[in-house]
Amino acid sequence: xxxxxxxxxxxxxxxxxxxxxxxRRRPDTFWLWIIIFFGPLGALVYMAIEVVxxxxxxxxxxxxxxxxxxxHELQRIVEExxxxxxxxxxxxxxxxxxxxxxxxxxxxxxxxxxxxxLDPVYRRAxxxxxxxxxxxxxxxxxxxxxxDPKYDFHRASGLLAYAYALxxxxxxxxxxxxxxxxxxxxNETSYHYxxxxxxxxxxxxxxxxxxxxxxxxxxxxxxxxxxxxxxxxKASALLKKTS
Numbered sequence: 001x002x003x004x005x006x007x008x009x010x011x012x013x014x015x016x017x018x019x020x021x022x023x024r025r026r027p028d029t030f031w032l033w034i035i036i037f038f039g040p041l042g043a044l045v046y047m048a049i050e051v052v053x054x055x056x057x058x059x060x061x062x063x064x065x066x067x068x069x070x071x072h073e074l075q076r077i078v079e080e081x082x083x084x085x086x087x088x089x090x091x092x093x094x095x096x097x098x099x100x101x102x103x104x105x106x107x108x109x110x111x112x113x114x115x116x117x118l119d120p121v122y123r124r125a126x127x128x129x130x131x132x133x134x135x136x137x138x139x140x141x142x143x144x145x146x147x148d149p150k151y152d153f154h155r156a157s158g159l160l161a162y163a164y165a166l167x168x169x170x171x172x173x174x175x176x177x178x179x180x181x182x183x184x185x186x187n188e189t190s191y192h193y194x195x196x197x198x199x200x201x202x203x204x205x206x207x208x209x210x211x212x213x214x215x216x217x218x219x220x221x222x223x224x225x226x227x228x229x230x231x232x233x234k235a236s237a238l239l240k241k242t243s
């Protein structure tokens with residue numbers, strides 16, 4: 001009896017852990033039924049397929065710790081030696097830590113009208129988008145895309161269109177999205193275009209692009225599917241909203 005009770009408690013614990021992970025990560029809905037109806041066995045299968053791959057995310061936590069330690073080191077170094085390389089490395093790390101305002105300030109101190117290195121300009125645009133300064137992001141992204149239309153595997157082109165859309169430059173955004181999507185199949189760009197279409201009264205086209213994103217779900221490897229999950233969720237929500 002004691003052994004049965006012990007096994008029962010561990011089974012419930014396994015199910016509880018699986019459900020907590022499901023709520024936080026929101027994988028395919030069928031997993032919820034597997035966890036509930038198949039009990040500990042279903043939870044065990046779920047853990048093996050969905051939870052174990054997420055353990056790799058722990059490496060990101062360790063990287064975050066070392067990144068924050070490096071930020072503190074660089075802040076001291078920059079006070080004594082504000083060389084461009086030191087400031088740029090600090091800005092890049094702050095951007096990764098989502099300290100967008102501080103990162104932007106440092107990029108501002110690095111970038112000049114004659115700067116030839118596109119990376120700080122592109123990264124400043126990412127910070128500007130995060131800070132909801134779309135016009136400034138559009139200027140920086142236009143500078144990047146004009147010099148290299150393929151920058152960051154065409155992501156820069158898609159973000160330029162997105163920045164135009166956020167700035168209310170509708171015609172330019174539409175043309176830029178179409179150019180970007182001729183060369184890129186990024187779900188991020190496709191979703192931003194679908195969102196743009198919906199906001200401009202083109203619901204049928206928005207649904208078509210949302211459906212394209214969801215169609216990608218079954219054609220890409222599982223590890224990529226996990227990375228793209230936020231775009232699948234957003235596309236699904238947009239599809240419901242425009243139906």
